[in-house]
Amino acid sequence: MKLTTILKSAAVAAVIASPAFAETVLRVQTHYAPExxxxxxxxxxVDDIQTMSGGDIKIEMFYSSSVVATVEAFDAAANGILDCDMTGGAYQTGKNPAFQFVGDIMGGYDTPYQQLSWLYYGGGYDAAQALYNEYGMQLIGWWIYGQESMSSSKPLNGPDDLKGWKFRSPPGLETEIFANLGASPIVMDFTEIFTALETGIIDGADASGLANNVGLGLYDIVKHATFPGFHSMPSDHFACNKVVWDGLTPAQQRIIDTAMxxxxxxxxxxxxxxNAEAAAKLRADGVTLYDWSAEDRAAFREGAQAAWEGWAQKTPEARALVDSHKAYLAQLGLLAN
Known part of the structure; x- marks a missing residue:
């Protein structure tokens, strides 16, 4: 038998005998519905990661908080039930108030680009990473859809309309700010909003941006909303179990970071x-949109930034993050006077 034939036969035998290709599977949960x-x-x-990795990384995505409740996704990833959490840091303020300032810096930045620039160029990434690592997680990055719109069954023309207004609120700083303005915030899971509005348990909701709220069907029930938003711009995060993340190859990490x-x-x-398209359609459908005046927006920002100080005093990590934001916001001219 020729040497080349022997070598070819040996190579084929080696392939047959080798173990099957083992892809990396990451189980990820988001609170958003797929539609x-x-x-x-x-x-x-998900498609970008799977395509760029050539199938080396597979993402098993669980939408609409289908494995655990939204607020439990972080712990589920840290404990190995999931691998990664695609919700947001503001849901974890019960662990450490500092998470408020990597989740929803209320009354802070005006645009997603400003907020992202703090993370990547304002020292935010290192400060945030230390907080995430403390709880066994690795922050990969943020995806920010801009200012949220409050949805309501009643008019929301300004701060006076918040008096006695019952609305779904995420946990954390927001409940304090709005309670101080006379509203009645009720903390509930993201997935419970539609039913709570439908049954009248709440008058309105702080859920998401205008276009997402349309996708959730909120304006089939209520006919009032704030737009453009001003009060809240959550940093939805992609965060993974640190052991899982550290176990990925540098190439796999780079692919995920690039996709992020x-x-x-x-x-x-x-x-x-x-959001602009949703606003035009909603107006045509009879939904009233309220654009708060510059004075009302400034009053909210001043109240929100004053509330930061109470939270900054809760833990050293919160203090560090608040100081970091204030320094960067001062550069941008966005600190309340």
């Missing part, structure tokens, strides 16, 4: 267009 704008963007994120940065940009750009 919302954010859900579709998350789907593209694409998701960040595409989320901001997509929602600029999607």
């Amino acid at each position: 919302t704008v954010s859900g579709k963007l998350a789907g593209q994120f 940065q694409k998701l960040s940009l595409q989320t901001a750009l997509t929602f600029e267009k999607a």
Whole structure:
């Protein structure tokens, strides 16, 4: 038998005898439904990772908090039930108030680009990473859809309309700010909003951006909303179990990081267009949109930034993050006077 034939036979035998290709599977949960704008963007994120990795990384995405409640996704990833959490840091303020300032810096930045610039160029990433690592997680990045719109069964023309207004609120700083303004915030899971509005348990909701709220069907029930938003701009995060993340190859980590940065940009750009389109359609459908005056917006920002100080005193990590934001916001001219 010729040497080349022997070598070819040996190579084929080695392939047959080798173990099957082992792909890396990451189990990820998001609170967004797949039909919302954010859900579709998350789907593209999954496709980007799987395509760029050539199938080396597979993402098993669980939408609409289908494995655990939204607020439990972080712990589920840290404990190995999931691998990664695609909700947001503001849901974890019960662990450490500092999470408020990597989740929803209320009354802070005006645009997603400003907020992302703090993370990548304002010292935010290192400060945030220390907090995440303390709880066994690795922050990969943010995807920010812009200012949220409050949805309501009643008019929301300004601060006076908040008096006695019962609304769904995420946990954390927001409940304090709005309670001080006379509203009645009720903390509930993201997935419970539609039913609570439908049954009249709440008058309104702080859920998401305008286009996402349309995808959730909120304006089939209520006919009032704030737009453009001003009060809240959550940093939805992609965060993974640190052991799982450290176990990925540098190439796999780079692929995920690159896909995340694409998701960040595409989320901001997509929602600029999607929110404008949603606003035009909602007006045509009889939904009233309220654009608060500059004075009312300034009053909210001043109240929110004053409330930061109470939270900054809760833990050293919160103090550090508040100081970091204030220094960067001062550079941008966004600190309340």
